Amino acid sequence: MENYIGYFKALRESKGLTLREVERQTEVSNAYLSQLESGKIKQPSPLTLHKLSEIYGVGYDILMEKVGYPPLKKKVAEINRDKSSIALRVGSITEDEEVELLNYLKFMRSRKK
Amino acid sequence: MENYIGYFKALRESKGLTLREVERQTEVSNAYLSQLESGKIKQPSPLTLHKLSEIYGVGYDILMEKVGYPPLKKKVAEINRDKSSIALRVGSITEDEEVELLNYLKFMRSRKK
DNA sequence: TAACATTGCTAAGTATTGCAAGCATTTTTT
DNA sequence: AAAAAATGCTTGCAATACTTAGCAATGTTA
Incomplete structure (x- = not known):
């Protein structure tokens, strides 16, 4: 969302690295890095950001x-709502559904042996 | 990390939602959602994933x-808060079990109407 | 000085996300 | 039963991430 012009360039130069040195280590082309640093890229992919x-x-x-993706950090309210790891994956469930899912999971696993 | 075929569709149907209902609430087009669910989309953007x-x-x-973006390390405090009842009792579940649970959840919920 | 390497950068091309419009089928309403 | 609405889906199309190839300027070495 915001402007990060100057940010990536300052970051690189503070480490004393050239565009091609970063390219070697990250396998992101120097051409793209240049565009990124000059503000021509709106949202580099998570993979690219991870490498950087x-x-x-x-x-x-x-x-x-920095580049405007939704914040990764969970809010406390969301953590409390999602009680179990299953709920994290399938969405929130009621207590009754939880029990029923447990039984079904047990059934699933016994069937596959 | 690689294939999430069936996952998004199972998720949506477990909630009893239509493509157009999800479109209304997320402002992601039903056309795109359809492609996503049928495995034609490799990596939906973080913003789209956030809405979903x-x-x-x-x-x-x-x-x-799930779609293959680099993993983000959780804070220890959050991890401990996340694991509760079901996770402690049944442990982790596989991807296949996850989809199967979602389908069963859909069945459970449709039955009670 | 001359040859060569390194630097940042641009232009053109490929691939993919995400959308608008529309179609065929099923479901709902009258 | 007919009309209307809702549903999932396909087909172009625009926007954009990212690459390869190359250029001009600067730095380095013989």
Whole structure:
């Protein structure tokens, strides 16, 4: 969402790295890095950001937010709503559904043996 | 990490939602949702995943990893808060079990009407 | 000085996300 | 039963991430 012009360039230069050195270590082309630093790229992919976060020593989540992706950090309210790890994957469920799912899971597993 | 075929469709149907209902709430076109569910989309953007995570009640980070984006390390405090009843009793579930549970959840909920 | 390497950058091309419009079929309403 | 609405889906199309190839300027070495 916001402007991160100057940010990536300052980051790289603070480490004393050239575009081609970053290219070697991240396998992101120097051409693209140049475009990124000059503000021609709106939202580099998470994978690209992850590579950059490693070489620059900056948090992956920091870079994600920097370019405007939704924040990765969970809010406490959401954590409390999602009680179990299953709920994290299938969405929130009621207590009754939880029991029924448990039984069904048990049935599923016994059937596949 | 690779294939999430069946997952998004199972998620939606477990909630008893139509493509156009999800479109209304997330502002993601039903056309795109259809392609996503049929496996024609490799990596939907973080913003799209964030919207889906909200309407489906599934962790944003879970969806991010599901489609193959780099994993984000959780804070220890959050991890401990996340695991509760079901996880402690049955342990983790496989991807196949996950989809099967979603389908059963859909059946459970449709039965009670 | 001359040859060569390195630097940042641009232009053109490929691939993919996501949308608008529309179609065929099923479901709902009258 | 007919009309209307809702549903899932396909087909172009625009926008954009990212690459390869190359250029001009600067730095390095013989």
